[in-house]
Amino acid sequence: MRLDLSGVSVRLDDRPIVHEAGLRVDDGEFVALVGPNGCGKSTLMRTIYRALRPSAGLITVDGDDVHGLSWRESARRTAVVAQETPAELDFTVGEVVLMGRTPYRLEGQADAERCARALERVGLTDGADRVYATLSGGEKQRALIARALVQETRLLLLDEPTSHLDVRHQLEILHLVRELGVATLAVLHDLNQAAAFCDRLYVMSAGRVLAGGPPGQVLTPELISEVYGVRAVRRTQLVFERLEER
Ligand code: ADP
Ligand code: MG
DSSP states (O other): OOEEEEEEEEEETTEEEEEEEEEEEOTTOEEEEEOOTTSSHHHHHHHHTTSSOOSEEEEEETTEEGGGSOHHHHHHHEEEEOSSOOSOOOSBHHHHHHGGGTTSOOOTHHHHHHHHHHHHHTTOTTOTTSBGGGSOHHHHHHHHHHHHHHTOOSEEEEESTTTTOOHHHHHHHHHHHHHHTOEEEEEOSOHHHHHHHOSEEEEEETTEEEEEEOHHHHOOHHHHHHHHSOOOOOOOOOOOOOOSOO
C-alpha cells in the first residue's frame, strides 16, 4: 500500500488553504505530519480521506485516484481517526467499533472477536457496553482507534490521535501503531514523540509542505525556528518509556 500526493491544493470558502502539497507514505511506513496550528494539516488530511476535494493535484492509493474510488473500496483501503471526535454518538462503544466492519460482509461472531481484540489493544477491555457519549475524551479517542483497527486496512490516517491522551496512553498508541506495521500518516504535535516513533516526517507551514525526510535530518533548529518561531536546542532530556506490566 502506498499513498502519494502531488501538487495538492485545497481551497475553503474560496480561500487557498493548502498549496501544492506533495508527500508519500510507503508500505509499512509510519510517517508524521507536523506544523503549527492552522497551517493546514487537518485540511490536507481531510482531503486525503475525501471529506474535501482538492482544487488541484492528485492523491493516489496504490496508483488509484482516491477521489475516483467507491466509498466501500475507499473504506477497505483507508481507515481514519479524525481530529474532532464525535461527542454525541448514541451508541455503545462496541457498536461504534463494529462500525469499522461496515465495508465488509458482517460476520457476527468473528466480528465480535475482532472488536474485543481491538478494544483490548487500545486498553478499553471492559468498555464495550459503555455508552460512547459518556466516555472521557481520551477513551473516545481510543474507541475510535479501535474502530480503525477492525477496519483492517493497509493505510491509516490519524489526525492528532494522542491529543486527548495522558502520556502513558500516548506511548501505548504510538507503540501500537508502529507495531501494526501498517502504512500510517499521523498528524502529531509533540516533535520529540514524532522524532522518536516515525520513520519519516513532513513539516507543513502556512499551507505548504516545506520539508520531508528522517526526523534527525528535517528537525533542525533552523527549520524549527523558521516554522514555529521558537529556538530549539538539542540536549539530553527526560525520556518516558511505558512499563510492560502495571
Ligand atoms: P491545522 O490542522 O494545521 O491546525 P486546519 O487545516 O484545521 O489547520 O486549518 C487551516 C486553515 O483553514 C485555518 O486558517 C482555518 O481557519 C481554515 N479552515 C479550517 N476549516 C475551515 C472551514 N471549514 N471553512 C473555512 N476555513 C477553514
Ligand atoms: Mg488540525
